[in-house]
Amino acid sequence: MKRILIALGALILLTLPASAGIDETINDATAPIAKLIGQIVFFKIPLFGADLPLVVLWLVIGAIFFTVYLGFINVRGFKHAIELVRGDYANPKHAGEVSHFQALATAVSGTVGIGNIGGVAVAVTVGGPGATFWLIMAGFLGMSTKFVECTLGVKYRNENPDGSVSGGPMYYLRKGFSERGMDGFGKFMGTFYAIGIFIGALGIGNMFQSNQAYVQLNNVAGGGLDGFGWLVGLIMAAVVFSVIVGGIKSIAKVTEKIVPFMAIFYCVFALIVILMNFTSIPAAIGNIFTGAMTGEGVAGGAIGALIIGFQRAVFSNEAGIGSASIAHSAVRTNEPVTEGVVSLLEPFIDTIVICTITALVIGTSQVADPGFAGDAKGIAMTSAAFERQLSWFPIPLAFAGVLFAFSTMISWSYYGLKGWTYLFGESMRGQTIYKLLFCAFVALGCVVQLGPILEISDALVFLICVPNILGLYFLAPIVKKEMNSYFARIESGEIKKFSNV
């Protein structure tokens, strides 16, 4: 333990000088690489005056395909998903294992984050109110993608000798392709995915989060934390360290308990603000629909609004990235389909409920006072919309933002860890090295200008959609077969409810 602490200390000391100079060096060195990777991954095709990144198109086509191919599982499975989460089908003899509710809650904590608060504001600023419509649509279609991912995650996971489980896209890609006689290709895809999720975990799941948490704290402090990024970074790194390396479960427990309440708290006050703006509600909703169809004032018109909406939705609910599949693999069930069904609630909660509420808070404020936010963008714009009605709200909002960032970091530390163990094996020593690296990046995130590094990680996370969705297409027939068999057995009464309520 002592050695680990020394190592962490050394790593953090290494990050400190970053605030003075190394920052620029890193940026200068990585900028051309970032630009190149970004250009490849987000390669854009001009379409009716808007630029459509191919990777977004790839995700959207996938989501539409799975929705149609599986006969609108996102609608058909919805009621059953709620029954499963409620525990209606839970065998009391298996009590003590991870429940469907717990798996869902864990995965939702990982996805509900800054994107739900700030990302929506970006979407509305760039894509106009119409982007909200497409955001909801993307959430709706994304439910089907999640279903496929999470079903496969459970079906192809590894059970380790010690009884723990490792699952996720790297496992279903490798085993799924191997089953179809494409052993080498499967290995390549699995490894590719593992590398991508590992690096993505250090960027989107880590530096971006700690950076945004710092920015929010600094905003609330009125700029009082300027130049103290290293201190905030060290504190955050220490807290993350104590949870993921020190195994201090109580901090994680507290966060995991507070985050759902924060999400509810956020939604309740958002609804209050929307109601306080009640005279603007019809106009705001009208704007969402007309904006979606006409794209008035948006570059690229309706198509432009569509692209922005879809892109933000993917950023927020991660459908197609495959990360949630790693979290859902932990559930012990004989029916992989049940986990898929439960997971389709995730884009629903994340995108259709929380993002839409945020969009309405901003939308109704805009109708009432078009210039309400001034120059504020992103999370600051959302904050300004709340502040119009509830002057004290920016402080709890910043607090919520920090907690969201923290829980996202904890979740992503695990996703990255699974990528790492897939590549380097399950040895404890290797895992500790990874965790230390993760903590160092938390500190780093508050200190460096994120620009190029974030672009690389961003691009990589989107890049892993390519193998992931390709794998989903290949394995979709297996999912369909399992799904039909499962629902037929529900229909026939072979699978019964345990609680007769």
Place this chain on the structure above:
Amino acid sequence: MTNRILLAVDGSPGSGKAIKFALECAKNSGAKVIVAYVIEWSPYSFNTPEENAERHQRRNQEIDRATSSIVDPVVAKLKKAGIDAAGQVRHGHPAQTLAELAQETDASQIFIGRLGETGLKSMIFGSVAANLVQTSSVPVTVVP
């Protein structure tokens, strides 16, 4: 009516008294005793991904520990006295799970000690014995 008693234990002095009482009753009536221990657990808690991944392992450890340190000694004690006894360890909400176990094992009554919850905790959460009296579908004997 079956001649089977569900005996709820938790390793506390209170449950020691219930064990003694069950032993006497079973001796006199020739009843079978099912010794039950419930590990408090809720399916609606919030966990980290890592906790979820390790859950199966932890669950087995928890069950093993409860079986060897709490349930098995009681079963052995009863058997030594010539009573037909078996053990059960399960996760869940204590009172509710005990009531379910009674139904499952076809027990005709439940014996439970006052499980030593006092003060603030029982004021907020209620005591297991009191909750069991409210939810059980078979007679419950609370041993003071």
